[in-house]
Amino acid sequence: MKALILRDLRLAIRAGGGFGLGLAFFLIVIVLVPFGVGPEAAVLRRIAPGILWVAALLAALLSLDRIFALDHEDGSLPLLATAPLPLESVALAKAIAHWITTGLPLTLAAPGLGFLLNLSPAAYPWLFGGLALGTPALSLIGTFGAALTVGLRRGGLLLSLLVLPLYVPILIFGAEAARRGGDGLEATVPLVFLGGIALGTLALMPFAAALVLRINLR
Amino acid sequence: MGLVVLGLAVARGGIPVLDGLSFSVPTGSALILRGPNGIGKTTLLRTLAGLQPPLAGTVTGADEDAAYASHADGVKAPLSVTENLAFWAEVYGRNLPQDVFAAFDLEALRDRAAGTLSSGQTRRLGLARLGVIGRSVLFLDEPTNSLDAFSVRLFADWLRDRHLAAGGIAVIATHIDLGIDAPILELSPYVAAPDASGGSDEAFL
Numbered sequence: 001m002k003a004l005i006l007r008d009l010r011l012a013i014r015a016g017g018g019f020g021l022g023l024a025f026f027l028i029v030i031v032l033v034p035f036g037v038g039p040e041a042a043v044l045r046r047i048a049p050g051i052l053w054v055a056a057l058l059a060a061l062l063s064l065d066r067i068f069a070l071d072h073e074d075g076s077l078p079l080l081a082t083a084p085l086p087l088e089s090v091a092l093a094k095a096i097a098h099w100i101t102t103g104l105p106l107t108l109a110a111p112g113l114g115f116l117l118n119l120s121p122a123a124y125p126w127l128f129g130g131l132a133l134g135t136p137a138l139s140l141i142g143t144f145g146a147a148l149t150v151g152l153r154r155g156g157l158l159l160s161l162l163v164l165p166l167y168v169p170i171l172i173f174g175a176e177a178a179r180r181g182g183d184g185l186e187a188t189v190p191l192v193f194l195g196g197i198a199l200g201t202l203a204l205m206p207f208a209a210a211l212v213l214r215i216n217l218r
Numbered sequence: 219m220g221l222v223v224l225g226l227a228v229a230r231g232g233i234p235v236l237d238g239l240s241f242s243v244p245t246g247s248a249l250i251l252r253g254p255n256g257i258g259k260t261t262l263l264r265t266l267a268g269l270q271p272p273l274a275g276t277v278t279g280a281d282e283d284a285a286y287a288s289h290a291d292g293v294k295a296p297l298s299v300t301e302n303l304a305f306w307a308e309v310y311g312r313n314l315p316q317d318v319f320a321a322f323d324l325e326a327l328r329d330r331a332a333g334t335l336s337s338g339q340t341r342r343l344g345l346a347r348l349g350v351i352g353r354s355v356l357f358l359d360e361p362t363n364s365l366d367a368f369s370v371r372l373f374a375d376w377l378r379d380r381h382l383a384a385g386g387i388a389v390i391a392t393h394i395d396l397g398i399d400a401p402i403l404e405l406s407p408y409v410a411a412p413d414a415s416g417g418s419d420e421a422f423l
Contacts, residue, residue, distance in 0.1 A: 003308035007294070007301075014296035075290020079347075082267050082286045083309050218270040 001089045004080075008097035011070075018066050022059035022102035023109060029055040030113040041118045048117035049127065049178035053171055056106045056131060060138040061163065063102055065156040067094050067146040068213070077150070081217055091209035095136075095143040103135030119182065126181030130174040130194055137198040140205040141166045147209040151216050170197055220244040221355060221387050223266070226275035227410065230261040234273060234410035241403055245354075248377070248388040248398055253405035259391035260289070262405070263357040266389060279387075285353035289360055291344025295333030299324055299343055302332055303350050310351040321376045322346040323369065337364045345373055349380065356381065356388040362396065374398055 012019040033051050037043060071077045080090050110131050111124050119127065145163035149155030173190040180187035226239040235258035243249045251259050265272050267286035293302055300314075307314040319325045322342045327335065332343060341364050348356055362370045374396045377388060382398075390396070 003305055007297070007305045010301070011294060011296055071292075074292055074294065075288050076292035076294070078264070078267075078269055078286060078288055079292040079306075080309075081269060082284060083306075083351075084311065085309055 001085060001093045004085070004090060004093040005097050005100075008094065009100060012097070012101045018063045019101050020105075022063050023105045025062055026055050026059040026106055026109065027113065029058070030116055034116065044118040045120055045182070048114060048119040049123060049182060050175045051117060052110055052114060052119070052127060053130075053134075053175040053178070056110065056135065057138065057167055057171055059106055060102050060135060060142065061160060061167075063098065064142040064146050064163065065149070065159050067098055067143055068150040069146070069155070072150050077213075078217060081213070087210035087213050088206045091143055091147060091213065092206040094146075095139045095206070095209075098143065099136050099139040103131075103139050107131040107135055119178075122184055123178045123182030126187050126191065127178040129191055130177045133191065133194045133198045134170045134174045137170050137194075137201045138167060140198075140201040144205045144209040144212070147213045147216065150213065170194065173197070221266075221277070221279040221389070224276050224278075226262075226265070226277065227273040228258060228261050228265045228270075229273050230258060235261055236405060236408045237274075237410035239275070239405075239408050243387050243389060245385045245387060246382050248382060248390060248400035250396070250398075250400050250402045251389065251391040251405060252393075252402050257405050257409065259405065260359050263359050263389065263391060267357045280355050283354045284357060285348060285351055285355070286357045287344065287348060287359060287361060289363065291340050292347070293332045293335075293340050293343050296331060298329050298331055299327050299335075300329065302343060303346060306347050307350045310353075312350065312352055314350060318346050318349040321349055321372070321380065323372055338366060338369060341365055342369055342373075345376075349376065354384075354386045356386065356390075358388060358390045358392075360391060360393075362392060362394055370394070371397065 030052065034044060037047065068077065071080065081087055107128065111128055114124060114127055142163055145159045148162060149159045152158060173193045177187045177190040177194065180190065221243040223242065224240050227234060227237040229235060239262070241249065251262065253259055261270075263286065264270050266277055266280060267284050268281060269286065297305070303318065304314050319328060322345060324342060324346055327339060332340065335343065345361055361373060365373065377396070378398055381388060
C-alpha cells in the first residue's frame, strides 16, 4: 500500500501530473472573489468562510477523475486487481494519495488565503481544523465516485453529479464551523459532525469503492 | 498439482462466448490458446485470472499464485524502467531481482523514463514485470505483440528456462509460434450457442 501511495505521489509531481492543479484553482478563485463582489471589508468578512469552503470543495473535485482513469487507460488497474494487495487497500491508498496532493495543500494554504478575504481572526483555527477533517472525507467520497465512473469516457460530468450531493453535508458543517468561530460563537458541534463524517467515510468508502471497481473491471 | 479447469463457461458483456471448456495444465508446462479474433481468448484469460466470475464451471490451482498480463502493459510513462519494476516488486512484497534486466534486454534502459521507450521496449518492460513478481501461474494475453523476432526468442527463453523449468505454469493466447514445446488448445469447438442461458439481463425478464 505504501508502494502505491509513493508511486502516485511520484507520478503527481512529475511532468504531466496533477499536483498543484487544485491548489492553483483554489488560489485563483479566492483572488478573484474580492474583484467580483467589491472591496467592502464587512461583506467579504461575512462571505469568507463560505467562499473558502466552496472553492476548496471544487478544487478537490477538479482532480477526482484522474484517481483511477490513468490506471485504467494504461492497463494497470487489472494488474493491480490481480496483485496480492486487496482492492480495498488500493482504493484507500488512492484516496490518501489524492488527499496529500490536493486536500493537504488546500488545508495549509487556506489560512493564508483567508487573509485576502478579510476572514475574521477568530475563524482561522476553525477554518483550518474544519478543512483538516473535511478534505480527507472529500477525497474518500471522491475515490468512490471515481471508481464508479472508471470505465466511462468523459465520466467527469457524471462523477461531479454523483459526488456533489455527498459533499453538501461536509460543506454545510465546514463553513458553519468557520462562520460560528468567526462570530465568537461555540463551534465545536459542527466540527464534531465533520469528524464523524470523516470517520464514517474512512470506514465505508474504501469497501464501496472496491466493490464497484470489481464490477467495473468485469 | 497444476491448473485444472472443469466445465468452464465464460461471458463477455453478458453474452456467453465459450462453453464447456475442460483442460488441465500440469506444473512446469504451458498451454497455448488458439482461435480466431473475438472468440473469447481474452475473456477466458480474465476469467481464469479471477477478474470476472465464470458463468459455470470451476478453476482450481490458480487463485493465490496467478498473475495476469493483458494487451496493455500497465507501464507508467513518467517513471523510469527501474522505478516501474521496483513498484511491482514492492506490491508483491519481493526484492527486485537484478538478473531480470538482462533476461529482458533492459540493461541499457534502466534509467530511461518509460515514456521514451519504443512500443517493443515498453512491451519488454511489461513482460519483465512477470519476472519480478514471482508468480507461478501466468495468464498471458498476446505477450509477443509488437516484439521483434529477437525479443520473442528472448521471452520464449525466459518462459522456458526460468519460469517453466522452476515448476511454473503458463496459459498463453498467441497467434505466433513461440518455439515452446506446449500443447495447443483450439477454442473453436467450444463456442457457446448464441441463445445459451446465463445472459446478464435474465433476472429482469
